[in-house]
Amino acid sequence: MSAAAILQSGRPDECLVQGDYPLTRRDLAEIAGMIYSDAGIALNETKASLVYSRLSKRLRQIGLNSFRDYCALVGSAAGADERREMLSFLTTNFTRFFRENHHFEHLRTEVLPGLLSRAQAGGRVRIWSSACSDGQEPYSIALTVLSMAPNVANYDFKILATDIDPKIIALAKAGVYDAQAIETVDAGMRKKWFSQTPENRWQVSDQVKQLITFKELNLMAQWPFRGQFDVIFCRNVVIYFDEATQAKIWVRYADLLPPGGHLYIGHSERLSGEGKNRFDNTGITTYRHKGRV
Incomplete structure (x- = not known):
């Protein structure tokens, strides 16, 4: 599912994950679009809880009040470093010696x-x-x-x-x-x-x-x-x-x-x-x- 498809599947302002920083469909679509553009990783609605759990801690660390504010930051030129941080938080690095x-x-x-x-x-x-x-x-x-x-x-x-x-x-x-x-x-x-x-x-x-x-x-x-x-x-x-x-x-x-x-x-x-x-x-x-x- 593309970022556009995430938006088209429901109301943009619909809250997908409740919590200290509610994550809306629009927020998820914007984050998914950036991650796909930067790394080819395809996120969809089933990953909403994962996105929330990994990034809500980051919002707290840098003192932001909402995912709206976070999307605005990582979507701006001034937020290029934080956009790389976002990628680090959202990529999975499970491995082990002699796996498979x-x-x-x-x-x-x-x-x-x-x-x-x-x-x-x-x-x-x-x-x-x-x-x-x-x-x-x-x-x-x-x-x-x-x-x-x-x-x-x-x-x-x-x-x-x-x-x-x-x-x-x-x-x-x-x-x-x-x-x-x-x-x-x-x-x-x-x-x-x-x-x-x-x-x-x-x-x-x-x-x-x-x-x-x-x-x-x-x-x-x-x-x-x-x-x-x-x-x-x-x-x-x-x-x-x-x-x-x-x-x-x-x-x-x-x-x-x-x-x-x-x-x-x-x-x-x-x-x-x-x-x-x-x-x-x-x-x-x-x-x-x-x-x-």
């Missing part, structure tokens, strides 16, 4: 042997974690690579990790996690590639970090890449896009992969549109690029 582990098993057994052989022969290898959240996905990729080739830093083998939220990128770069977060990390990996901090948290080692470059990137913007990637992870992010945006993103990924390159997507996601014809399914939400069709 079948992808990492496939990477380890079917993909990395060939890529590591190429790297050891002097070739270039690139992997992209395109919605990396707080870093647990790209660190899981790096740990999988290091478990097979501890000296991989000697080769031209790099992992790019990107996310739209600069705050979450800062957390990813820091690479510090609580004990619950690393429960899904193998004990041997934990002992070898993590260290405990004085606060009883877990710090990713510099040897792991050096394989990864973290960058802020909006998937809806231009992608400043000069070459192709051998593997792309895009998991549990396009579910927040509408069908048209999903179809475009699959094509863009296909354009960045060589024939034989691999794409991993989320368990609730499916390829669609023209991009669907550019891949062969090789496992659970696992795809191999078959080249131009």
